[in-house]
Amino acid sequence: MQDWDVIVVGAGAAGLMCAIEAGKRGRKVLVVDHAKKLCEKIRISGGGRCNFTNIHTTASDFISNNKHFCKSALARYTPYDFLDLMAKYQIKHHEKTLGQLFCDNSAQEIIDMLLAECRDAKVSIKNPVSIKGVHPLPEKTGMPNFSLESSEGTLTTHSLVIATGGLSIPKIGATDFGHQIAKQFDIPVTPIRPALVPLTLNEDDKAFCKTLSGISQDCIASVKKQSFRENLLFTHRGLSGPAILQISSYLEPGKSLCIDLLPGQNIEDELTNEQNKKKSLTNVLAPFLSKRFAQEWVDRKSQNRTPADLGSNKLKAIADGIHKWVITPSGDEGYAKAEVTLGGVDTKDLSSATMESKTCPGLFFIGEVVDVTGHLGGFNFQWAWASGHAAGHAV
Numbered sequence: 001m002q003d004w005d006v007i008v009v010g011a012g013a014a015g016l017m018c019a020i021e022a023g024k025r026g027r028k029v030l031v032v033d034h035a036k037k038l039c040e041k042i043r044i045s046g047g048g049r050c051n052f053t054n055i056h057t058t059a060s061d062f063i064s065n066n067k068h069f070c071k072s073a074l075a076r077y078t079p080y081d082f083l084d085l086m087a088k089y090q091i092k093h094h095e096k097t098l099g100q101l102f103c104d105n106s107a108q109e110i111i112d113m114l115l116a117e118c119r120d121a122k123v124s125i126k127n128p129v130s131i132k133g134v135h136p137l138p139e140k141t142g143m144p145n146f147s148l149e150s151s152e153g154t155l156t157t158h159s160l161v162i163a164t165g166g167l168s169i170p171k172i173g174a175t176d177f178g179h180q181i182a183k184q185f186d187i188p189v190t191p192i193r194p195a196l197v198p199l200t201l202n203e204d205d206k207a208f209c210k211t212l213s214g215i216s217q218d219c220i221a222s223v224k225k226q227s228f229r230e231n232l233l234f235t236h237r238g239l240s241g242p243a244i245l246q247i248s249s250y251l252e253p254g255k256s257l258c259i260d261l262l263p264g265q266n267i268e269d270e271l272t273n274e275q276n277k278k279k280s281l282t283n284v285l286a287p288f289l290s291k292r293f294a295q296e297w298v299d300r301k302s303q304n305r306t307p308a309d310l311g312s313n314k315l316k317a318i319a320d321g322i323h324k325w326v327i328t329p330s331g332d333e334g335y336a337k338a339e340v341t342l343g344g345v346d347t348k349d350l351s352s353a354t355m356e357s358k359t360c361p362g363l364f365f366i367g368e369v370v371d372v373t374g375h376l377g378g379f380n381f382q383w384a385w386a387s388g389h390a391a392g393h394a395v
């Protein structure tokens with residue numbers, strides 16, 4: 001039997017940050033993970049360069065049943081705090097776009113930094129370790145609160161931190177362990193689904209997208225009042241690219257999204273312009289949409305005639321189709337391709353200052369397992385660092 005002050009289950013971004021902070025406070029910390037290789041998600045993130053934070057992070061970059069929940073942790077551990085840590089290790093980085101910070105070299109530098117910080121804080125890390133059961137212990141002052149049946153034998157701890165992330169990319173070790181533990185302790189879990197995920201289409205739309213596969217187009221993708229102006233990417237399975245990943249987090253299954261394929265322009269003016277009336281529709285649209293896109297779009301929507309052949313109603317309909325392309329996806333590419341899991345452990349049960357359960361003292365949930373989901377662009381790691389930091393100061 002091994003007794004610990006803190007056991008963290010999950011050696012990902014949030015778990016390691018929590019362990020570092022708790023270790024620095026002199027707590028005896030054990031981190032366990034069932035994966036053979038640690039921090040795989042950090043390693044593959046941002047195309048191997050890890051978009052580790054976003055300098056413009058605010059609470060409005062997160063989706064949660066309680067939009068205020070993340071504020072306290074984000075305020076106490078900001079992107080600049082993480083940058084200070086990176087500076088200590090001289091890890092070079094750059095801003096790609098929209099405040100998104102990436103490593104210049106490799107995500108491995110961040111993993112090495114976190115593991116070095118764990119060593120300095122005397123944190124023990126064991127993997128692969130599987131947890132077969134978690135049991136609450138009778139309340140006795142000074143005695144551990146939980147015992148864990150593990151492949152390493154029985155482990156007991158005063159604070160138990162669940163940092164097992166979401167369900168995306170099961171092949172690198174994602175499980176619903178955190179949600180199951182919440183349920184075991186009667187802590188509610190909000191409905192979960194894949195988010196930041198490519199969308200799949202019905203056969204007709206899919207065939208159309210397939211012909212455009214590889215084309216990327218600036219657009220505004222909208223669902224109700226939420227919209228994102230970024231690139232859309234046509235793929236042979238459907239729609240992807242940053243604009244689509246972002247809006248996927250807001251799109252309820254079976255509902256439609258609206259795409260403006262020419263934001264900030266008025267294509268109806270071009271279509272009705274005297275100078276263009278004898279040109280083919282493809283040639284009028286091509287300067288704005290790329291020749292291949294214009295060709296396919298025109299072929300699909302109408303025969304390739306000249307604006308002069310079409311009445312003003314028809315031209316308006318063509319313009320509307322470009323500025324307000326309404327599409328109803330058949331689904332999404334699921335957890336195998338999703339960057340994150342929307343929903344999770346209900347924040348109603350958690351303290352926003354410490355991430356500790358209000359109904360089960362000593363039990364903490366941090367990172368993606370919680371019902372706090374960031375937009376694309378480094379926000380999910382910032383939440384992992386900030387919530388891990390908050391719990392690390394409380395355990």
Ligand SMILES: Cc1cc2nc3c(=O)[nH]c(=O)nc-3n(C[C@H](O)[C@H](O)[C@H](O)COP(=O)(O)OP(=O)(O)OC[C@H]3O[C@@H](n4cnc5c(N)ncnc54)[C@H](O)[C@@H]3O)c2cc1C
Pocket residue numbers: 009010011012013014015032033034035038039040041042044045046047050051052053129130131163164165166168169172173174175176177338339340366367368369377378379380381382384
């Ligand atoms: C392909 C991809 C790219 C991404 N790129 C970015 C990006 O550039 N920027 C960004 O901000 N976000 C990105 N994300 C999202 C980001 O990686 C996650 O939100 C973040 O890693 C969550 O941190 P976490 O510590 O909560 O969980 P994770 O990092 O997922 O860590 C969870 C850990 O728990 C372990 N675990 C799971 N189940 C068990 C169990 N039953 N027993 C023991 N251990 C268990 C896992 O092995 C894992 O090590 C990306 C996600 C993916 C899938």
